[in-house]
Amino acid sequence: MRHVQLFGLASQREIRAGDDLVGWVREMCAEEGVQPMEGDALVFAQKVVSKAEGRVVRLDTVTPSAKAQELFTQTGKDARLLELMLSESSAVVRATPHVVIVRHHTGVVLANAGIDRSNVQQEGAGESVLLWPIDPDASARRLHVAAFDAFGVHLPVIINDSLGRAWRRGTIGTAIGAAGLPCLLDLRGREDRHGFKLQTTEVGSADEIAAAASLVMGQASEGIAVVLARGVVSAERYGCAADLIRSPQEDLFP
């Protein structure tokens, strides 16, 4: 029987800049009695990757540019936060009093440039926010290599954030960085059971894995920031989350 399993690795440890995430995963696996094996994938919450990479920014260190001030007039949001959104992005896609949607430097279109105010330790020193890793695909590659060293098996890595969508309510887990697996499965030319060519051409399977992992991670206080996904990975070993991005030229909703 085709069977997929998702194991949530829980920890109350607070991740800090410079922490060894894969060492931490190894500890959690040992505690939970789970051994990563060939065919598994590791899904990391973006927040822990960002924290380990020191992507916390104190808002009182940010000086809004003229462009950020202008966006403040449009949206009413904190101009320092807007400044960070602009510095993380290549374009503002929509800006309203409710939401600022940008094209992040990675190409991902999302609200607030992925900048998060929750779950960031404030340390009594003014409010801090958390930015995405500078290059989430590169972060995933580093974690993928470190996971091979730690566990001795090929373990694809996905970095997951909960993103909103056009047309649909609610965020869902999405692959913002990935290494060691195909993120986009190309089914073009495959045939169905009646010998009919399939019309669905490409499946965003890394996004499906990220969404599945989000079911386990929860969103609030559970402290599950890493999920071991079993039975999700094919034999192919190459790909990155950039493969999932439709270029602005191809897109009908720029």
Place this chain on the structure above:
Amino acid sequence: MRHVQLFGLASQREIRAGDDLVGWVREMCAEEGVQPMEGDALVFAQKVVSKAEGRVVRLDTVTPSAKAQELFTQTGKDARLLELMLSESSAVVRATPHVVIVRHHTGVVLANAGIDRSNVQQEGAGESVLLWPIDPDASARRLHVAAFDAFGVHLPVIINDSLGRAWRRGTIGTAIGAAGLPCLLDLRGREDRHGFKLQTTEVGSADEIAAAASLVMGQASEGIAVVLARGVVSAERYGCAADLIRSPQEDLFP
């Protein structure tokens, strides 16, 4: 440990109009040695629900309207298929030579109104296509009630189709109908581990379950059209897929 499992129920049986889908699920569960239990959910591929509801249409029975002819000029697609897309939809969102995106009567924005040419038996009588269930939430409710009768436990039901997205390549499993579970989890006001209010307000958890199930269903010849999802469901029991739809008034990408 938080643990989610997805069991793929495989069958080579071809579903036909009027078939008892829950009876079929019961057979597959018995064959696979899986017993649905409280806390599980059943995810059905849209195709089998549509087939059981007799939503196959022979293209040679369709006469294109003037509007469909006009859309043909714009897109070059089969005018009979365009006629069906129009009759399934309340609005055309975008139409190009590559793709027709509509707002389906359910409110879901998607390509080709969800009409599928693959995996539909042709029966030597001209090409046939498969439409969505008329009301996928109502279909899910019927399956949910039938599943209670068959298994004696509360089993939420999701109807899943693979849909494309704005900005991202690849389709992912999406909840187009649902019953017996909250589809949208409202986290507003919940606090994170630092007592900070969460900014992510709503999670599209039924879409995450659908995406997870798609990992098991595969896309081509495997014949897995039903997935039993274990460990995904909260104590709440009410909701439908319509909850996941952002109204055109609220949407920034109409």
